[in-house]
Amino acid sequence: MKKLLPLLIPVLALVGGVATGEMLRPAQEGGHAATGATSGNHGAAEDGAAPDGHAKTASDHPAPPPADDHAAAGDHGGGQGGHGETAAPAEGWFTFPSQFFVPLMRNGDMGAVMILTLTIETGGADLPAMKQQEHRLRDALLRELLIHANTGGFDGNFTSEARLAPLRERLQKAAQASTDLSVKAVLIEDIARQAG
Template sequence: MKKLLPLLIPVVALVGGIAAGDWLRPAPEGAGHAAEAPAGEHGEAETDAHGSDDHAADPSDHAAPAADHAAASDHGGGHDDGHGGPVPAEGWFTFPSQFFVPLMRNGDMGAVMILTLTIETPGAELAAMEQQEHRLRDALLRELLIHANTGGFDGNFTSEARLAPLRERLHKAAQASTDLTVKAVLIEDIARQAG
């Protein structure tokens, strides 16, 4: 018993301190008024001892959810996907592996371009887009090879003057290879690695 007593005293003191702190903690503001107000009287103004209006102090309490719902419906927010959850208006399909484009010169591979591409599509078509990954990948890789063989990756290939036509060609190639909506083809990463 003598060996357990030194271990038991700090535990009892800790539990007692927690209980005393919880008991002495002040009640949050407005908690007394909320407890006193009967249910269903939210339409009436409630005032505290200083005469201030609780609802007027924060008018967004009841209006915020309605405003959020209205904003989502006014701006073409997501619609119901049939499973109870909203379908996002925008979707992005990122190819799971990068594109490797060899840069051939006189029959030798001088370097390799490495790109990460993403297709922007409506959220409702994202699952169908994933099903057509191989067809889309083939079309985009074909366009990247043409771009590489015509010198598109020579020199300063990261300038906007070089990337804008490439994005446009990739966009047209993706649109031609699928009946799904392709809003844009985004170049997420681009790098040249020496061969």
């Protein structure tokens, strides 16, 4: 008996462990199953499941009505257009795609060339139409720049505000006279003198 006792203890421990494991396994699975069933019931209740446990299809319940706040936001965002229409921007900027080259003639010789980049400030609604009238506007502005050059406007310190302010005003009047579109201002973006 004393010889068998050391051999029986590990066997008994193994059998006891297996038996304990078998006893605890159904309880754990049942607990998880119960938890899953509880969460499943909550999910079914939230998702509109039928009493028999089958989930309702999309056709079983009506589609949600459109959100009123989105419609209201569209009405407010539309401004004067209303119903979600986007109002035209109040301002638009039309920059001539190519620069203006103004020769400075003295005694029949071209001593230098003025190079300018001009932009017209207009209404946002007039911007597409102004692009269509680019050539007419360019002709009117170039004519005014040539008059300015021939009267000595680009002589001396031509970058001083005392020289540029009257030039901007004359360019604006020339642009307004050549089109019926809104011309709020003519901006001189770049100006330089290059030796001829």
